[in-house]
Amino acid sequence: MDLKEPREGAIPWACGHGGEVWYANLHADVDDPLVIEHAKRLVDKAVPQKLSTFFGGHYYSFVTREYLLNLLLFHHKEHGRFPVGPVCVVSRKELDSIHHPKWHRWLNWLDWMWRIRKQEFDDPHWLYIPSVQSVTDVEKGPAV
């Protein structure tokens, strides 16, 4: 799927490659443009778009940001707010969980899957999600 083509349910987002605008898929069932805008700002702060095109770095950066955007929107849909603070993103291969669409909503729970588990432990990926308040305060600048 071409990232550069506008599609239904996709939102425009600068990708950093010569100021081009690419289109990120929205999987979370959130329509409020303000919530989406806030989520984008949080992602901009937490995982800034990489400008380098070396080995497609800007693409990997964009799809990471797109996924984080959806995770934040899913969280907002479920809890009515965004998560704040350190977030450790872990794949299911490390910590079993189920994400299952049912009755027009997602059911999520921790489960168990039989597998041969690694003996060693790899550090998972930590992100820091700022609060919406702090992000909008920075954009406004200091009070005069």
Next chain:
Amino acid sequence: MFRNYRLAGVRQTPWACGPKGRLWYATIHRDIEDPLVIDNAKRIVDEALAEQPSSHWQHHYAFVRRGFLLNLLLAHYERHEAFPVGHVCVVDRWMWDAIVFKYKGQWCRSSGYAFGASREDYNAPGQWIKIPSLQSVLKGSS
């Protein structure tokens, strides 16, 4: 596989498991020796992912999950000398794989893009686990 006995040559910490509170042994993968730090990490895990009282193997599954979270907290402590207060988000597949190895006694960390999945695969929400602060845990238990 089973955690109810000590493994030779492996650093482990005893941890009550299951309905009868028997001691099982969780493996510690980090170079943290301080028993107070390990104990505090276990308390945070007790709050974030409580042990399952059911004995229909649920206690074993819960123990493995708790062991993972324990090491995750210890890894963070080892690096930042503080426990995180935030969330763990379990996703189908994160697009970055951790690359961690020890070189000349130091942990080297990097990450690499996990090739092989399509963007369309990244369409499910995560399972969120809240990590409380140590202070709130200690306050609750006192």
